[in-house]
Amino acid sequence: MASLIEDTIKPGIQFINGIKPRDKVAIVYGHDNDTICSATIIYKLLKKLHGIESTLIVSELNSQVTESVLAGIRKSKSDHVIIVDIGTVGVEVLAELRKISDILIIDHHMPKGYVKVAYVNPRIYDKHAYIPATYLCYKLYENYSDAKDVSWIAGIGTLSDMGLKNCNDLFEGVKRDYGELVGNNRNIDEILFDKSLLGKLAKICDSGRVVGGIDGTVLALTALIKAKSYQEILDGRFDESRKLLEFHNLSEKEFNRLVNDFDKSRKQRKGIVVYEVKSKLNMKSPLATFLSRKMKNDVLVIYQKSGKYVDASFRRGGGSKVDLDELASKSVAGIPGSNSGGHIQAAGARFLVKYTNSWLKNLEKGLEQVK
Numbered sequence: 576m577a578s579l580i581e582d583t584i585k586p587g588i589q590f591i592n593g594i595k596p597r598d599k600v601a602i603v604y605g606h607d608n609d610t611i612c613s614a615t616i617i618y619k620l621l622k623k624l625h626g627i628e629s630t631l632i633v634s635e636l637n638s639q640v641t642e643s644v645l646a647g648i649r650k651s652k653s654d655h656v657i658i659v660d661i662g663t664v665g666v667e668v669l670a671e672l673r674k675i676s677d678i679l680i681i682d683h684h685m686p687k688g689y690v691k692v693a694y695v696n697p698r699i700y701d702k703h704a705y706i707p708a709t710y711l712c713y714k715l716y717e718n719y720s721d722a723k724d725v726s727w728i729a730g731i732g733t734l735s736d737m738g739l740k741n742c743n744d745l746f747e748g749v750k751r752d753y754g755e756l757v758g759n760n761r762n763i764d765e766i767l768f769d770k771s772l773l774g775k776l777a778k779i780c781d782s783g784r785v786v787g788g789i790d791g792t793v794l795a796l797t798a799l800i801k802a803k804s805y806q807e808i809l810d811g812r813f814d815e816s817r818k819l820l821e822f823h824n825l826s827e828k829e830f831n832r833l834v835n836d837f838d839k840s841r842k843q844r845k846g847i848v849v850y851e852v853k854s855k856l857n858m859k860s861p862l863a864t865f866l867s868r869k870m871k872n873d874v875l876v877i878y879q880k881s882g883k884y885v886d887a888s889f890r891r892g893g894g895s896k897v898d899l900d901e902l903a904s905k906s907v908a909g910i911p912g913s914n915s916g917g918h919i920q921a922a923g924a925r926f927l928v929k930y931t932n933s934w935l936k937n938l939e940k941g942l943e944q945v946k
């Protein structure tokens with residue numbers, strides 16, 4: 576493990592060593608806690624090392640690095656671009672980016688064949704490794720400085736991706752520095768998420784995205800960057816953190832309503848439980864993570880309409896070995912304008928609303944094939 580991480584972060588250390596105090600840096604991030612915590616830690620590292628205030632650039636829908644994201648990077652005139660926890664960056668975009676700056680990608684999805692990019696991804700060395708991006712950023716930070724300042728942020732991001740159990744030194748670090756955040760709980764993500772103060776912080780940060788979409792993600796990131804301690808977030812001590820607490824209240828109420836609705840409206844198919852979330856909030860992923868624990872051998876598929884599209888989350892019970900990345904990909908096979916991605920144990924898909932029925936059919940067929 577130690578050498579897997581050392582090998583993984585080495586290109587990141589080389590990249591950061593090449594950043595000089597007067598350089599400009601842009602950090603590009605996605606929308607969940609793992610990515611915003613990654614961005615925060617890298618931001619704080621560069622600030623601490625060189626006083627650099629990086630430009631933070633949020634990706635667009637589905638964490639895409641689009642032309643307009645590219646335009647934002649160009650405008651920032653950055654010498655270095657760091658992209659965190661974004662699974663796919665298009666070749667054309669990378670080619671454009673390479674002309675204006677050097678690039679570091681810190682990620683933990685299945686590795687892509689990127690060229691001329693510094694690439695930090697544990698799956699280059701072990702394709703089964705499940706090490707969230709925030710943890711990789713934490714290890715980078717630790718290479719330069721005592722990481723106590725950011726261990727609570729690293730805890731939030733890593734726990735939110737349900738990967739803290741694979742990162743025990745971080746768990747121990749949080750426990751040592753901020754014992755009250757984990758209490759007497761063992762390092763089991765599900766338990767920590769439900770019962771610990773760290774889990775509550777994770778929910779507060781995620782409520783930005785849940786209630787406010789991409790703008791809410793930016794709000795949560797701003798709060799994390801501003802916060803000198805986790806108490807400032809828990810107590811709502813400044814505008815952004817106060818707003819986040821309001822969002823958290825709203826999202827908790829809606830979450831409980833939907834958990835009840837799930838029991839009434841879920842549809843059991845062969846080996847799959849399917850549930851449509853009907854909500855104005857972006858409740859799909861937190862619900863999927865929570866409800867998957869009710870599954871034993873079944874796959875859980877939760878989907879929600881968002882504009883013209885349907886977004887689906889794939890999770891599985893502890894007794895299921897179905898490769899969800901593969902199932903998600905089969906579910907959208909042949910559906911125009913669709914896409915899918917993720918990990919073996921958690922994946923997602925997106926397609927136009929009008930293809931919902933074909934998608935549901937593909938889903939059942941796909942499960943037969945993947946099993």
Ligand SMILES: [Mn+2]
Nearest residue numbers: 609660708736
């Ligand atoms: Mn992640």
